[in-house]
Amino acid sequence: TRIQTINNLAPEVKIEISNSYNSSTRTSNINLEFDALQNMNGTYKLAVYLTEDSIVSAQTTTNDPDHSDDIIHDYVHRHVLRGTYNSTFGDTIMTGNISKNAEFFKSYSMILNPAWNENHCYMVVMVYNMSNYEIIQAEEKRIK
Helix, strand or coil, rough: CHHHHHHHHCCCEEEEEEEEEEEEEEEEEEEEEEEEEEEEEEEEEEEEEEECEEEEEEECCCCCCCCCCCEEEEEEEEEEEECCCCCCCCEEEEEECCCCCCEEEEEEEEEECCCCCCHHHEEEEEEEECCCCCEEEEEEEEEC
């Protein structure tokens, strides 16, 4: 199947995340290292997102016999996108002919909105190929 084929592909990039969080300033810092695991050619972008998990809030529903008003009042929302450390579509980190073992580094900071629960926040880091928008590697890590 297509999924088995993809799972058997050798990874192209290794992502290493080093991070810190300052509770008093609500600042999340992230240092990223990328290692090319094979020779590559093209333009690759890095997108870094902040998500929050386990947000309890209302959610509409339809034709649910357990919720006659069509609202689940205590719905648990998962993986809610809260913001980006860089930009919506990320930054270019590699371009042209990239040699195996090449290293690239990026650092970002973000101040969390006071309404967000930092105990449920994660950074999601992904590298994708600009020519086809295929994500070639992704990692997720708690901010604290």
